[in-house]
Amino acid sequence: MNFALNLLSVAAISAGSVFFLAGTLGLLRFPDALSRLHTLTKADNVGLGLVVIGLLPLAHGVLGGLKLVVVWVLVQLSGATVGQLIAQSIRRTGPTA
Amino acid sequence: MIVQTLDIGLAALVLTLAGWTVLAHATFPAVVSYVAYGLLLSLIWVRLFAVDVALTEAAIGGGVTGVLLIGAASKLRKAALSTTERELTPPLRWAIAALCVLATLVLATIVLSLPDPPPTLAPEAVQNIAATGLGNPVTAVLIAYRAFDTMLEKCVLVLAVVGVWSLASDRYWGGAPGAPRAVTWDGALTFFAQLLPPLGILIGIRIFWIGADEPGGAFQGGAILAAMWMIIMMARLADAPAIGERWMRIALAAGPIVFLGVGILGFVAGWGFLAYPAGFAKPLIIFVEIFMTLSIAATLPMLVAGPPIRAPRP
Numbered sequence: 001m002n003f004a005l006n007l008l009s010v011a012a013i014s015a016g017s018v019f020f021l022a023g024t025l026g027l028l029r030f031p032d033a034l035s036r037l038h039t040l041t042k043a044d045n046v047g048l049g050l051v052v053i054g055l056l057p058l059a060h061g062v063l064g065g066l067k068l069v070v071v072w073v074l075v076q077l078s079g080a081t082v083g084q085l086i087a088q089s090i091r092r093t094g095p096t097a
Numbered sequence: 098m099i100v101q102t103l104d105i106g107l108a109a110l111v112l113t114l115a116g117w118t119v120l121a122h123a124t125f126p127a128v129v130s131y132v133a134y135g136l137l138l139s140l141i142w143v144r145l146f147a148v149d150v151a152l153t154e155a156a157i158g159g160g161v162t163g164v165l166l167i168g169a170a171s172k173l174r175k176a177a178l179s180t181t182e183r184e185l186t187p188p189l190r191w192a193i194a195a196l197c198v199l200a201t202l203v204l205a206t207i208v209l210s211l212p213d214p215p216p217t218l219a220p221e222a223v224q225n226i227a228a229t230g231l232g233n234p235v236t237a238v239l240i241a242y243r244a245f246d247t248m249l250e251k252c253v254l255v256l257a258v259v260g261v262w263s264l265a266s267d268r269y270w271g272g273a274p275g276a277p278r279a280v281t282w283d284g285a286l287t288f289f290a291q292l293l294p295p296l297g298i299l300i301g302i303r304i305f306w307i308g309a310d311e312p313g314g315a316f317q318g319g320a321i322l323a324a325m326w327m328i329i330m331m332a333r334l335a336d337a338p339a340i341g342e343r344w345m346r347i348a349l350a351a352g353p354i355v356f357l358g359v360g361i362l363g364f365v366a367g368w369g370f371l372a373y374p375a376g377f378a379k380p381l382i383i384f385v386e387i388f389m390t391l392s393i394a395a396t397l398p399m400l401v402a403g404p405p406i407r408a409p410r411p
Contacts, residue, residue, distance in 0.1 A: 074296075077289060084285035 005057040016050030019043050033090050037083055044079040048072055104144055111137050124173055128166040135159030148312035149235040152304070156320035161397050164327065168401065230379030232310030239314065240382050244371040248360065251353040251389060254396045258349060262340055264404040271341030271409035274402040279333035290332030297325040305390045309379070315386040319393025326398040337402045341409055345395065352392025356385050 023043020030036045052072045059065040114134040121127035135158035142151035185193075222234045222242065229241045239247050265272075305318025329335050338345045359381060360371035368374045373381050 070296075074293075077292065081285045081289040088284070 009054040009057055012050045012054030016047045016054060019047030019050065023047060034087060037086055041079055041083045044075060048075055107137065107141060107144065111141060124170040125167075128163070128170050131166065132159050132163035135163065149233070149314065149317070152312060152317040153320075156317055156324075160324060161320060161401065164401050168403065228375065228378065229373070229382065230309075231382065233308060233312065233314070235312070236308050236314050240386065241373065241378070244356075244360070248353060248356045248371065251356060251392060254393070255349055255353060258396055258399050261400055261404055265340075265406075269405040269408055271339060272405040272407040273337050273339040273409075274399070274405045274407075275330060275337040276333055277407065278336045282332075282334065286332045287334065290328045290334050294325040294329060297321060297328075301325065301390075301394070305386065308386070309383070315389040316393060319390040320397060322390065322394035323397035326394065327401055330398060330402060337398075339409055340399075340405050345399075348391055348395035349399065350392070352389040355388040359385050 020043045023039045026039025026042075027036050030039060049072055052068050055068055056065050059068055111134060114130055114137060118127050118130045118134055121130060135154060138158060139151040139155040142148070142154055219234070222238055226232070226234055226237050229237045231237045231241070301318045301321035303318075304313040304321060305315055306313075308314030308318065330337050340346075356371075363372045363374070364370040366374070
């Protein structure tokens with residue numbers, strides 16, 4: 001049981017790291033601001049989600065796990081909002097870079 | 098081994114970002130990298146097991162200072178369009194750079210010449226903590242052992258707001274800073290500003306409350322409460338209060354006044370200036386901290402809101 005949970009943790013956190021790596025690569029390589037925004041939010045959403053799933057078996061009790069999930073939800077919320085705001089400002093002023 | 102490598106990587110990243118912030122040509126990129134620098138610095142504090150400092154660095158160094166600087170940068174950009182910007186002459190630039198390098202070298206020399214192990218009061222702080230009724234030695238230092246410093250810090254915050262307000266022109270004195278409440282709302286920011294504050298207020302109060310025994314406290318909790326108010330004002334869900342409002346001025350001054358009042362009470366009652374009576378220390382400390390949290394939650398948003406730009410209502 002413990003071994004299976006550890007395996008799940010390692011697998012989920014590794015997969016999450018891959019998303020962060022891909023997001024960083026996209027941030028550096030994508031041609032325009034909107035595409036870069038897209039890769040960035042994907043890394044936050046899925047990458048952090050997978051990392052949190054991986055950390056859940058290691059959390060201190062149910063409350064600790066819940067806090068991890070709340071952290072993920074809050075990051076989602078702020079990430080999505082900031083993404084929208086940046087995209088709006090790009091639409092208003094036109095792409096600069 | 099892996100952990101050491103990560104630590105060295107983190108330190109190298111912070112130093113690179115610091116250099117980049119200094120050398121950045123435009124104001125806005127410099128501000129953005131400064132915010133990132135503050136957040137990475139808070140990770141370093143976590144690695145040094147100073148979670149209280151990490152929380153403060155993330156909230157103040159990254160968050161509030163970041164908002165203040167972004168506001169300043171965007172105002173500078175508007176100002177640069179109307180007036181011709183006067184560049185610093187190269188000799189002056191080099192003189193400033195040389196002074197900064199000198200300050201860095203002096204600090205580095207001092208840090209590197211500390212005896213090993215460095216002198217510490219940590220054992221004494223932990224030994225006497227039972228007298229305060231607190232479990233978190235950092236809070237005990239802030240509110241009991243070094244109460245005088247913390248009290249003065251709170252006074253400085255109020256003075257900072259007075260400084261910002263003093264930039265107001267005469268006809269706006271007593272009026273409100275910032276844009277008025279929007280007539281219609283839409284978009285992501287409004288949704289965010291409606292959704293987040295209920296949760297944020299809970300988290301802020303909890304961080305303040307657990308500060309007695311765990312990392313947290315008046316400053317960190319107050320900063321989170323302040324952030325919630327800032328979001329509401331930025332989304333223009335509510336008016337920024339006029340600076341002449343009595344309740345606002347009371348909220349700003351309540352922290353230092355109650356702190357000083359309790360301090361003087363100790364002087365009169367005989368247990369000492371800014372000290373707490375044995376057996377009744379913790380309730381008194383929490384009483385002071387409640388008002389300090391309130392003042393911080395009021396001060397930081399008013400600092401960000403800036404000087405009043407609207408005439409007071411008659």
